[in-house]
Each structure stands twice: as structure tokens, then as C-alpha cells.
Amino acid sequence: MLDLHLIRSESDAVKESLRRRGLDGSEIDRVLELDIEHRRLLQRQESLRSEVKSLSKEVGAAKRAGDEEAAAAVQARSRALGDEEREAAHAAEAIGAEVRAQLLVIPNLPSPDAPDGAGEEDNVELRRWWPGIEEGAPEPTYEDHQRVPHWEVGEELSILDMERGAKIAGSMFPLFRGAGSRLLRALGSFALDSHLDAYEEVRPPTFALTETLTATGHLPKFHEEAYLMERDDLWAIPTAEVPLTSFHRGEILAEEDLPVRLTALTPCFRREAGAAGRDTRGLLRVHEFDKVELFAYTTPDQAEAAHLDILERAEQLLRSLGLHYRVLDLCTGDIGGSAARTFDLEVYSPGVDRWLEVSSVSWFSDYQARRAQVRYRPAGGGGPQLVHTVNGSALAWARIWAALVEVGRQADGSVKLPEVLSPYLGGRLEISRP
RNA sequence: GGAGGGAUGGCAGAGCGGACGAAUGCACCGGUCUUGAAAACCGGCGUGGUGAAAGCCACCGAGGGUUCGAAUCCCUCUCCCUCCGCCA
Numbered sequence: 001m002l003d004l005h006l007i008r009s010e011s012d013a014v015k016e017s018l019r020r021r022g023l024d025g026s027e028i029d030r031v032l033e034l035d036i037e038h039r040r041l042l043q044r045q046e047s048l049r050s051e052v053k054s055l056s057k058e059v060g061a062a063k064r065a066g067d068e069e070a071a072a073a074v075q076a077r078s079r080a081l082g083d084e085e086r087e088a089a090h091a092a093e094a095i096g097a098e099v100r101a102q103l104l105v106i107p108n109l110p111s112p113d114a115p116d117g118a119g120e121e122d123n124v125e126l127r128r129w130w131p132g133i134e135e136g137a138p139e140p141t142y143e144d145h146q147r148v149p150h151w152e153v154g155e156e157l158s159i160l161d162m163e164r165g166a167k168i169a170g171s172m173f174p175l176f177r178g179a180g181s182r183l184l185r186a187l188g189s190f191a192l193d194s195h196l197d198a199y200e201e202v203r204p205p206t207f208a209l210t211e212t213l214t215a216t217g218h219l220p221k222f223h224e225e226a227y228l229m230e231r232d233d234l235w236a237i238p239t240a241e242v243p244l245t246s247f248h249r250g251e252i253l254a255e256e257d258l259p260v261r262l263t264a265l266t267p268c269f270r271r272e273a274g275a276a277g278r279d280t281r282g283l284l285r286v287h288e289f290d291k292v293e294l295f296a297y298t299t300p301d302q303a304e305a306a307h308l309d310i311l312e313r314a315e316q317l318l319r320s321l322g323l324h325y326r327v328l329d330l331c332t333g334d335i336g337g338s339a340a341r342t343f344d345l346e347v348y349s350p351g352v353d354r355w356l357e358v359s360s361v362s363w364f365s366d367y368q369a370r371r372a373q374v375r376y377r378p379a380g381g382g383g384p385q386l387v388h389t390v391n392g393s394a395l396a397w398a399r400i401w402a403a404l405v406e407v408g409r410q411a412d413g414s415v416k417l418p419e420v421l422s423p424y425l426g427g428r429l430e431i432s433r434p
Numbered sequence: 435g436g437a438g439g440g441a442u443g444g445c446a447g448a449g450c451g452g453a454c455g456a457a458u459g460c461a462c463c464g465g466u467c468u469u470g471a472a473a474a475c476c477g478g479c480g481u482g483g484u485g486a487a488a489g490c491c492a493c494c495g496a497g498g499g500u501u502c503g504a505a506u507c508c509c510u511c512u513c514c515c516u517c518c519g520c521c522a
Binding site: 039042043045046047049050052053055056057058059060061063064071072074075076077078079081082252381383384 | 452463483501503
């Protein structure tokens with residue numbers, strides 16, 4: 001969430017910044033209004049409280065002096081004030097809760113560097129890459145045998161079985177089998193191994209508490225998007241960003257320990273509630289998929305470098321897999337609520353003739369850190385400061401799987417996989433008809 | 435799942451109804467001493483809210499309650515430890 005002090009002192013600048021996201025500023029006015037009332041009530045409560053406390057001390061002193069009569073008199077006064085104080089406290093608490101609820105749904109301020117725009121169509125393509133581009137190869141065109149959607153390739157080769165997935169869990173829960181299942185596992189291991197030079201591998205829980213999803217900004221606003229296990233009040237994580245952001249929740253880190261870099265391979269669960277009926281085929285949009293996440297807690301000064309490091313690592317994975325991709329700089333209208341700046345990576349999928357989002361690399365400034373209360377003690381002294389958080393997918397593997405089997409499809413229907421995966425596939429880089 | 439024991443500042447650990455935001459030790463930061471360091475000694479050393487400031491308020495796992503007054507008493511919950519049962 002945003003800093004309430006900043007909203008008070010720079011309300012016009014905050015509104016101006018949020019206007020770039022298409023907000024009209026009324027939510028800021030609402031917070032300011034509530035905040036003024038909250039502080040008024042708080043002051044009243046605190047002064048009553050202060051008086052009760054000093055009277056209580058008088059009672060103690062009188063009793064010690066053996067003056068029971070005086071003690072009883074002061075007690076009576078204090079009791080009356082105490083009742084008043086309780087009322088004031090409830091009033092202050094109620095409106096304080098409103099302030100917090102309102103703050104929780106106000107999105108982050110976009111970075112000044114993020115391009116302006118209203119929606120997806122205004123995102124800025126920064127660059128494209130394809131195999132051989134460095135040697136001057138032209139942007140690839142694709143053969144007819146590559147123009148087969150992955151769900152058909154998957155069925156032909158018995159490596160993806162959406163029907164059985166649906167039988168087990170309902171539609172949009174994929175089931176990989178045989179060489180397809182092994183390919184998915186290979187991709188995850190390959191990605192994790194690629195980052196162990198700088199990132200600590202973590203295997204976090206797959207379910208998380210409400211607080212944990214609130215810390216990243218997934219709650220309260222997007223509760224429709226996440227699976228909830230009501231009986232135990234646990235949410236299925238929509239991304240490893242959720243548990244990783246809470247790894248240090250409520251902690252104060254030493255500046256010397258920053259940046260803290262973590263990576264995790266987890267399943268990700270999404271209800272896709274707003275997307276009913278769209279992209280229902282194959283792996284374009286599924287309720288469960290595996291993803292490797294790269295994550296860092298940083299000082300504000302380290303954030304940009306950490307953000308670019310994750311972007312570079314995600315791109316490097318795509319290049320080593322030989323996939324045709326593009327990098328988008330998301331416009332202010334398309335950036336997620338918690339982020340200040342986001343780059344998306346999209347892979348070209350010849351079988352469905354679309355660019356598929358396989359990574360989203362975001363800088364959250366202190367927005368999530370404030371919600372999660374993750375701070376660091378500056379080495380030069382002074383009070384604790386909020387860290388910055390950055391993260392990015394590296395990568396969303398179901399969609400990569402889809403692109404690989406389409407791009408790698410040969411004229412005879414078999415699929416050729418990239419060389420880098422050889423160690424993870426026992427040297428079997430070809431998938432052919434069973 | 436059953437039975438017990440815990441949770442206090444960065445760490446360890448006292449306090450168990452009034453002068454306690456909290457003893458003491460360690461760690462840490464200044465200073466004295468020293469050629470320098472160590473030791474010793476002196477001083478400092480939590481977080482947040484509110485206020486122009488002085489100050490005031492909150493926080494002893496979390497949430498409720500009792501009381502003039504709660505770290506301390508009561509209730510609920512969470513987590514940790516020990517033992518038993520069950521289990522991949």
C-alpha cells in the first residue's frame with residue numbers, strides 16, 4: 001500500500017500519478033477524509049486514556065499511603081472516564097479499519113519511466129529476439145508442420161491429455177504424460193539450476209494464509225481469482241511471489257544482507273474467473289501450472305539492477321531454448337496494481353499464431369514491503385527503512401512447453417527439443433509417435 | 435488425535451495486579467585508557483502512532499474479557515517443545 005504520510009503531504013502529486021492508471025483521485029480524497037476523522041477520534045481517545053492512567057496512579061499512591069477514602073473517590077472518577085474512553089476507542093478503531101481497508105485497494109504509483117497508456121494495446125515493444133538474430137538472420141517464418149496447435153501435437157504424441165485432466169479435476173487442468181511429463185520436469189529443473197549462482201532455492205508451501213496473500217496485493221481486491229479452501233481458511237498460491245514475499249514478512253534485515261535473492265518452483269493456481277470461455281483450448285489458459293519465480297528483497301538503490309537482472313535471466317532462458325520472443329514495457333493502464341514497472345516476455349507460438357505471455361518481471365517499490373512490513377536497518381545508522389521487492393517468472397512452463405512442441409515439430413510429426421535440455425532428458429531430444 | 439510444558443527487547447533471561455517499555459547478561463554504537471588492539475571503566479542502545487513542539491498513546495505470541503489500574507488474573511486462538519497414538 002501507499003504511505004499514508006505521503007498521501008497527506010503530497011496528495012496532489014499522488015493523485016496525478018494515479019491518474020496515469022486511470023483513477024480519478026476520489027479514492028485519495030476518501031482516504032484523506034477518513035484519516036482526518038480518524039486522527040480526531042484518536043486524539044480524543046488518547047487524552048482520555050492518559051487521564052485514566054494518571055488517576056490510576058493516584059489510586060495506587062493513596063492506597064499505599066493508607067488513605068482508602070481518597071482512593072475510592074479517585075477510583076470512581078476514573079471508572080467514569082474509563083467508560084468514556086472505551087467508547088472513544090471503539091469509534092477510533094472502526095474508522096481506522098475503514099482507512100486501512102481503503103488504503104489496501106489503492107494501487108501503487110507507477111514508475112515515471114513506465115509508458116503512459118490505457119490498456120494492453122498501449123504497451124511498448126522494446127525488442128524481439130529469434131535464433132540467429134545476432135548473425136543477421138531474418139525473423140523466422142514457420143513451416144506448415146509447425147502450424148499445428150500444441151493440443152493437437154500433444155494428442156498425436158500422447159504427451160498431453162486435456163480430457164483426462166478434465167475428468168480428474170475439471171476443464172483447464174492439464175495432464176501431461178510420458179515424454180511430455182518428463183519435458184515439463186526437465187524445464188523446471190533446468191531453470192532452477194540456471195539461477196543457483198545467485199539465488200537461493202526455496203520450496204515453499206503451496207497454500208497460504210489470508211495475510212500472506214494480502215501482503216503481495218492479491219487480497220483483498222482479487223479474491224475472485226484465487227482458490228480458497230474454506231474449511232481451513234487457506235488459499236492456493238497463484239504464484240510463488242506470494243510465499244516468497246512473506247518469507248521475511250515482519251522482519252528487519254541488515255543492509256549488509258541485501259539483496260536477498262530467492263528462487264522457487266511451485267504450482268500456481270488461478271480461477272481465471274473473468275476469462276470464462278476465452279482461450280479454453282490446450283495450455284493457453286489453465287487453472288494450474290508450474291512456474292519458476294525469481295525474487296529479491298533490495299534496498300531502494302539496488303532495486304533497478306535487481307529488476308534488470310531478473311529480466312536478463314528470464315530472457316537468457318528463452319534464448320538458450322531458442323524461442324522467438326519479444327519484450328514489452330507495460331503501460332500504466334496495464335501494470336498490475338502492486339507494481340510500479342513491469343516488463344512482460346512473450347513467446348511466439350506458431351501453432352496458434354499468437355504471442356504467449358510467459359513471464360512478467362516487476363518492480364514493486366516499497367508497496368508490498370509496506371504491506372508485508374519487511375524492512376532493513378541502514379548500515380549508516382538511522383531507523384529501519386522499507387525494502388523494495390522485485391520478482392519475475394523464469395518462466396511459466398506450461399506455455400513454454402506449448403511453444404516448444406509447436407516450434408520443434410518436424411515434417412514427420414515428431415518433435416525436436418533444444419540441446420540445453422539434453423542432460424535433463426537423458427539425452428532423448430526427440431519425441432515421436434508412441 | 436490425546437496428555438503436559440512454553441512464547442517477554444537483536445539474543446539469553448527475570449518479572450507473575452500499582453512507581454514496568456520492562457531487571458540482568460551478551461551483542462551492538464560512542465567515549466576514556468592504549469603506539470594500535472584486547473581487557474577494564476563511563477555513556478548510549480526497541481518499534482510504531484499522534485502532535486508545531488513539549489509531550490502523549492500503543493506494543494511483553496494474537497484476539498477478547500475482568501479491574502480505578504494487566505507483561506502479571508480469566509477466556510479463545512496460533513505457533514514451538516516433550517511424550518503417546520496414527521501416518522507418506
